[in-house]
Amino acid sequence: MVKKQRLTFAEKIIDWYHQQKRNLPWRETKDPYKVWLSEIILQQTRVAQGLPYYNKFVENFPTVKSLAAATEQDVLRLWQGLGYYSRARNLHKCAKEVVAKGGVFPNNFMDLKKLPGIGNYTAAAIASFCFDEAVPVVDGNVYRVLSRVFDIDVPIQTPKAQQTFFEKARQQMPPELAATFNQAMMEFGALQCVPKNPDCENCVLKRLCVAKASDKVELLPVKEKKIKVKQRYFYYLVHQEEGKMQLKQRQERDIWQGLYDFDLIESEEEMKEEVLLKKYKARGVSKIYKHVLTHQIIYARFVLIEKKPQKTFKMYTKREIEKLPKPKLISQYLYDIGMLNKVN
Numbered sequence: 001m002v003k004k005q006r007l008t009f010a011e012k013i014i015d016w017y018h019q020q021k022r023n024l025p026w027r028e029t030k031d032p033y034k035v036w037l038s039e040i041i042l043q044q045t046r047v048a049q050g051l052p053y054y055n056k057f058v059e060n061f062p063t064v065k066s067l068a069a070a071t072e073q074d075v076l077r078l079w080q081g082l083g084y085y086s087r088a089r090n091l092h093k094c095a096k097e098v099v100a101k102g103g104v105f106p107n108n109f110m111d112l113k114k115l116p117g118i119g120n121y122t123a124a125a126i127a128s129f130c131f132d133e134a135v136p137v138v139d140g141n142v143y144r145v146l147s148r149v150f151d152i153d154v155p156i157q158t159p160k161a162q163q164t165f166f167e168k169a170r171q172q173m174p175p176e177l178a179a180t181f182n183q184a185m186m187e188f189g190a191l192q193c194v195p196k197n198p199d200c201e202n203c204v205l206k207r208l209c210v211a212k213a214s215d216k217v218e219l220l221p222v223k224e225k226k227i228k229v230k231q232r233y234f235y236y237l238v239h240q241e242e243g244k245m246q247l248k249q250r251q252e253r254d255i256w257q258g259l260y261d262f263d264l265i266e267s268e269e270e271m272k273e274e275v276l277l278k279k280y281k282a283r284g285v286s287k288i289y290k291h292v293l294t295h296q297i298i299y300a301r302f303v304l305i306e307k308k309p310q311k312t313f314k315m316y317t318k319r320e321i322e323k324l325p326k327p328k329l330i331s332q333y334l335y336d337i338g339m340l341n342k343v344n
Contacts, residue, residue: 014181040122050082068096076325108127121138124137128179148217152221233271234301238262283306321334
C-alpha cells in the first residue's frame with residue numbers, strides 16, 4: 001500500500017483557498033490599475049466597506065488616465081467616508097505620475113515601489129497578481145497566519161518584523177503559484193485565522209500550527225503597546241443665512257486635509273454650553289458629536305452664530321454642499337439639520 005504524502009503548508013492553504021475564496025471583482029482581472037485601486041482602498045478598510053467604493057471609482061474613473069484627469073476635489077468626494085484621506089491624495093498623485101510616464105504601470109516589484117503611495121505590500125500585490133512575479137504580499141492577515149503557524153514572536157510594528165515575515169512567506173511560496181499563494185494567505189487570515197476566537201478545530205493548518213499545539217493562538221501576533229489615544233475638542237462656528245452655509249477647505253497638515261468644514265476653534269478641554277453661548281453670542285449649540293479615529297477621539301459641537309466670522313469663507317447652497325468632500329462628522333451634522341439628504 002502506497003503511503004499518502006502529507007501536504008505542505010502552501011498546498012494546504014491553496015487548496016483551502018480554491019474551496020473557500022470570496023468572489024471579488026479585482027480577483028477577476030490582471031489589470032494593474034484595478035488591482036492597485038483595490039489594494040489602496042482596502043488598506044485599513046474591510047472588504048464589505050471597501051467594495052462599494054471600488055465600484056464607484058471604477059465606474060467614475062475606468063482607467064488610470066481618467067483618474068489622473070480628475071480634480072482632487074472629485075477624488076476626495078468619492079473617497080468620502082473611507083477615512084485616511086492621505087490615501088486618496090496619494091492615489092491621485094500616483095495616477096498622475098503613471099500617466100506622465102506613459103500611462104502604463106511598471107511590471108515589477110522594485111519599480112512599482114517608486115510610485116507615490118505604493119509600499120512593499122501594494123507593490124508585491126500588483127507584481128504577483130498582474131505580472132506573476134514571485135514576491136510575497138505581507139499584510140496584517142499574513143502576519144497573523146505566519147506568526148501562529150510558525151510561532152514567530154517578533155512584534156509586528158517593528159522594522160525587523162517586515163523582513164522576518166517577508167522572508168518566511170517567500171520560503172513557503174511556490175514561485176510558479178505566487179499570485180494564488182498570496183491571495184490564499186490574505187484570504188485565510190481574513191476568513192479563517194481571524195484575530196479573536198478563530199475556529200482552530202476546523203482549520204486545515206491545525207496539524208502544522210505551533211501556536212495551536214502550544215496554546216498560544218490568542219497571544220500571536222505580538223503587538224507593542226498601543227499608542228495613547230488623544231482626545232480633541234472641536235467647536236465649529238456655523239453661520240447660515242438665506243439657505244446658504246459658510247464653509248472652508250481644510251489646508252492644515254492635519255486630519256481631513258483638503259476636505260470642507262466650518263470655522264473651527266479647538267480647545268484643550270471641554271467647554272460648557274453656557275460658555276459657548278455667551279462667548280460667541282450664539283443662538284444655539286448642538287449636541288456633542290463623538291468621532292473616533294485610530295489614535296484620536298474628537299468631541300465636536302456646532303455653535304450657531306448670527307454674524308459671519310471675520311474670515312472670508314465662501315457661502316454654499318445645499319446643492320453645492322452635497323458635492324463638496326466632507327468629513328463624515330460634518331456630513332452627519334448637515335444631515336441632522338436637513339442640509340444633506342443622506343450621510344455620505
